[in-house]
Amino acid sequence: MNALELLAGRGADLLVRIVTVACSDRVLPDMAAELAGLVVRSATDVPFCDVYVLDEEERALECPGRRPVPLGEGDVGWAAARGTARPHADGRGAALPVRAGRSVIAVVDIRSAGPCRDDDLELVTALADLFAPVLHSCRRLRNAQEREHSAERFAERAVEVQEAERARLVRDIHDGIAQRLASLGFHLSACDQALACGAVDEAHDQLVLARELCELAAAETRAAIGGLRPPVLDDLGLTAALATLAREAGSRRPELDVTVTVSGELEDALPDHVQTALYRIAQEAVANCLRHARATGVHLLLEHDADRVRLRVSDDGAGFSIQDVFAPGRRPDSYGLRGMAERAELLGGRVHVSSRPGGGTTVEALVPLRR
Numbered sequence: 001m002n003a004l005e006l007l008a009g010r011g012a013d014l015l016v017r018i019v020t021v022a023c024s025d026r027v028l029p030d031m032a033a034e035l036a037g038l039v040v041r042s043a044t045d046v047p048f049c050d051v052y053v054l055d056e057e058e059r060a061l062e063c064p065g066r067r068p069v070p071l072g073e074g075d076v077g078w079a080a081a082r083g084t085a086r087p088h089a090d091g092r093g094a095a096l097p098v099r100a101g102r103s104v105i106a107v108v109d110i111r112s113a114g115p116c117r118d119d120d121l122e123l124v125t126a127l128a129d130l131f132a133p134v135l136h137s138c139r140r141l142r143n144a145q146e147r148e149h150s151a152e153r154f155a156e157r158a159v160e161v162q163e164a165e166r167a168r169l170v171r172d173i174h175d176g177i178a179q180r181l182a183s184l185g186f187h188l189s190a191c192d193q194a195l196a197c198g199a200v201d202e203a204h205d206q207l208v209l210a211r212e213l214c215e216l217a218a219a220e221t222r223a224a225i226g227g228l229r230p231p232v233l234d235d236l237g238l239t240a241a242l243a244t245l246a247r248e249a250g251s252r253r254p255e256l257d258v259t260v261t262v263s264g265e266l267e268d269a270l271p272d273h274v275q276t277a278l279y280r281i282a283q284e285a286v287a288n289c290l291r292h293a294r295a296t297g298v299h300l301l302l303e304h305d306a307d308r309v310r311l312r313v314s315d316d317g318a319g320f321s322i323q324d325v326f327a328p329g330r331r332p333d334s335y336g337l338r339g340m341a342e343r344a345e346l347l348g349g350r351v352h353v354s355s356r357p358g359g360g361t362t363v364e365a366l367v368p369l370r371r
Contacts (some may be wrong), residue, residue, distance in 0.1 A: 004114060006126045014042055018127075022134055028053055028142045029064040032106070035131055037106060041122040046093070048111035052076050054104065056143045057352065061107055076107045085125075091115045098128045100136035123220070148344055157342055172224050181219035184210050230279060236274040237293060242282055242300055249286050249298065257297040258286070264304030274367060277343040278302075278311050281351065284336040285313035285363040293317025307369055308349075314362040319355045340365065 007014060021034045039049040052069060059082055059359035060068040072081040079086040080093040080178035085106050086095040092108030093116050100186035108128050114232065161256040191206035222231070232241045239262050246258040270278075282300060289298050303310040340363065341351040 006122060007130065010042070010123065012279075017042060020302060022131070026134065026138050026141065028138045029062070031134065031138045033064050035108070035127070035135070039108065039124055039127060043110070043123055044123070045112045045114065045117055046110045046120050047113060049124075050109045051098075051106060051135075052080070052109060053106045053139055054080065056146055057350070059352075063109075066162045076109050076327065079107050080104045085121075087116070094121065094194075096121075096124055096128050098132050098135055100132050105132070105139055106135050126160055153342075157338075158325065169224060172220065175222070176220040177217050180213050180220065184213045184217070230276075233272070233275050233279060238279060238303065241275075241279050242302060245279070245283060245286060245299060246298075249290060253290060256290075256295065258300070259298075260302070262302045262304075270309065270369075274309065274347060274369070278309065278365060278367065281340045281343055281363070281365045282311060282313055286334060286342050289313070289315045289317060289361070292320070295360070309367050309369060311365045311367075312362060313364075314360065316360045319357050319359045319361050321357060322353065322355060337363075 007018065017038055021031075021038045024031065024034055032053050033073050036049040040046055043049075050063045050066060052063040053063050054060075054065070054071075055068070058071070060070045061076055062068050069076045072078050073088045075088055075095040077099045083097050083099065083105075085097065088094060088111070092114065093109070093111040096106045096108045098108060106118050106128075108124055110116070110120070110124055122253065187206045187210040190266045191203045194203035194206060195198075219320060230241060232244050236244070239260075240342075242262075246260045249259045250256060286300075289295055293315050294353070295315035298313065298315045301310075301312040304310075337351075339352055340353075344351045344365045344367060347367045348370075349365060351363065351365045353361070355361035
């Protein structure tokens, strides 16, 4: 007997409730809450039900009003990771996976007042099977909306960053390079006048000052250019640039062991914009480690594949709470995590940050390569 036949045998009232929920707005988390309510109203002895839906990164399951459950953790995470039902240890309920094709996309977690009835398990399993396509559709819609919102946030952030960068360049040029060039012109004019009067020593002194100003202007120009694109990328490439970044970090903190590993081969060099984004992500991750982690070791891993490149920066430092960093009211650029994520998202990739207090931090950027 399939799910629809089993449910039809439970009476017309149940079918009406099913149609009502199925025809409601197909958005998460509302649909998950509606399905949980349908289970409670339809089962004989299931007073509590939660529906956990796998997040976009497929690392945790989310439920309205509950904390996210990492894949593999607890009964809910176990059922999602293994794809099989997981009875609760006290026998009062179970975690039942919801499948879309071969993949688990959600888990229905039920609690009963006493030992869980077999007919309730059959009912909930049938409802999970029937609503699997609905939840799959809701999940795809949610993921598409999140990507759209992420693109909108990135566009807004990109404009802000561009305007801030323009303002910085204006200040650097006006207060630095432009002033140096104006002073340079003054000393060259003074040198010219001194030569006209036969004051060779005075002309020499003015030339010395002019040369010093030229060197300062050149240094400030290099710094301005480096703020836009690190020259080390053009001179040496991404691999050597990461090695240079590691050496600089080690020189700033001699007790910190910073290592770099590169694996895989590419037929062609990475595009310039990909190299720049990955270098900036590594630069921000290492800077965060130096500022906050109190680590003794940092490892940078760059892996090249035919269709993607992966950068991972991990440390053994103090770590932090991901939930606290992204809690409402925190600064939008807390720890630079959002900036790193936005750089990767612009390239069609993503950044995943894993950390816990006392357990170190790992920043992993995965960027697809389009041929």
